[in-house]
Amino acid sequence: MKIEFREVSFSYPDNPVLDSVNITIGTSCFVCLIGLNGMGKTTLIDLISDKLKPISGEILMERDDGSYVEANSVENVFALIPQGINDPMYLTVRETVSMARFDPRAIWKIRLSEHDETIITESIELCGISDKQDRTFFELSGGEKQRVWLAFCLAQDKDILILDESLHALDFPSRIFYFHLLSSLAASGKGILLSTHEIALAERYADRIIALRDGHIVYDGPPIDNLASLI
Amino acid sequence: MLSGVFSDDYPIIHTVVWDLRVPRIAICLLVGSSLGLAGALIQLATRNPLGDPQLFGLGGGAAIIQSLSIAGVVVLNPWSLISLSIIGSIATAFFITFFSSKAQISQSRLALIGVSFSAIFVALSMGIFAEARVFSQQTIHFIGGSMSNRVLDNVLPTLPFILLGVLMVIPVANRLNLLNLGDRIAYSLGGKPTQTRVIAMTAAGIFSGIAVSLAGLVGFVGLVIPHLARLLVGHDAKAILFISAPLGAVLVLYADQIARLAFAPSEIPFGMVTTLVGAPLMILIARRL
Secondary structure, three states, rough: EEEEEEEEEEEEEOOOEEEEEEEEOOOOOEOOOOOOOOHHHHHHHHHHHHEEEOOOEEEEEEEEOOEEOOOOOOOOEEEEEOOOOOOOOEEEEEHHHHHHOOOOOOOOOOOOOOHHHHHHHOOOOOOOOOHOOEEEEEEEEHHHHHHHHHHHHHHHHOOOOEEEOOOOOOOHHHHHHHHHHHHHHHHHEEEEEEEEOOHHHHHHHHOOEEEOOOOEEEEEEEOOHHHHHHO | HHHHHOOOHHHHHHHHHHHHHHHHHHHHHHHHHHHHHHHHHHHHHOOEEEEEEEOOOHHHHHHHHHHHHHOOOOOOOOOHHHHHHHHHHHHHHHHHHHHHHHHEEEEEHHHHHHHHHHHHHHHHHHHHHHOOOOOOOHHHHHOOOOOOOOOHHHHHHHHHHHHHHHHHHHHHHHHHHHHHHHHHHHHOOOOHHHHHHHHHHHHHHHHHHHHHHHHOOOOOHHHHHHHHHHHHOOHHHHHHHHHHHHHHHHHHHHHHHHHHOOOOOOOHHHHHHHHHHHHHHHHHHHHOO
16 A cells, blocks of 8 residues: 655645645555644645645555555545544444444444454554443543544554644653554554654654655655754 | 224224324324434434434425415325425425535534524414414414324325435435544545435435424424433444334324323324423533533
């Protein structure tokens, strides 16, 4: 699985956001997208997730077998956590994660398969929330909610995870746990794109850093010192 | 007694059972299950716990056509009247959903626009009654919601629409669950949120239209039932939809019994009973939001 930006530009009326961006995001790599507010991080993720359309250029999604995902049908290609997510307050952790196993082709699915249940259980365990499975969102802390959404992403069993998350609600140990987990997921083969302001943690855990400034990519490569001065 | 039900030897019993009680029970069950389903569909599609067919104006088209008929402006046989009313409601539902969408239909927009349309339709119905100078028992029963003066002939035309509504709901029932997670996640999972919402709201329009055509403006059944369903079966959309129909039927059946017998021999509109039960509950729910 590979997501490729070719000369992608996007602008709101009188406000250019991205200018001729070229990047490729593949599997087995933890990519951190950094940049100040308003520099196009969320726009880039919205373009991938088909919420916005590029003004020019194209975004190609290539499957492992060499075929391409058709335009306007990016459903079910990668797992996404968008910004400003609505917590389903009265659902339990397990119910929420179970929805990741939704199958658009199954019209009236009453029960999840054993395979589905295994994946759900594994994802919940991996995110360290096994003991909170039966709690509702009402009873979770900010850090725990973040883990539920990550488990939700993992349970979709996709090669690439796109995370547009504000981690500001989390305390420092939770952030470290989060980055550490993402880094180990990448080591086990997942492709992860995380938009973040945590430059210090990105330097330590990411495999690759993409820095955006004024609609251009000012840095794309392995973590280096002094990233903060670039953006 | 029983022999009178099944033979013609006792014409009074026969008439009471077959011409008065049976049609009324059938209509109660039909109206109740329609309202329950419509309410559940609206609440699931809009993620709004205050979703109710009447509050969201979905029965609007049916209300206008029924008012015109009661006022004597249009004269139609039961088949055409009821079909036309339900088609009017489908159009209304479609209209409200269409107005709520720009790129995607947002829940709060749908709620606000629905409530506004509802107010317009009620005002228009009242206007029609006033203009035609009808303030009869029939008008009160329409506004209050009542099952009196209905015969089996009114039920038959609704059957094809019930079938249509059910056929529309089945394919989207599973997808309605995903709307809980927000549209973008639903979309990324292949859940087609906008399409799901349009289909669910149109089906809700059908069921609201059936209820308005048969019983007039009945408040709060569609609001109360899905909450009751959630208490009983949890949060799975399929289970909620499945249980909402029988729950609504039972509630309306009892409400109608109370309406018919509480002040016998005079009969109050049963919508008054459901509103007296439903309104305090709505206040409770709203306080918890």
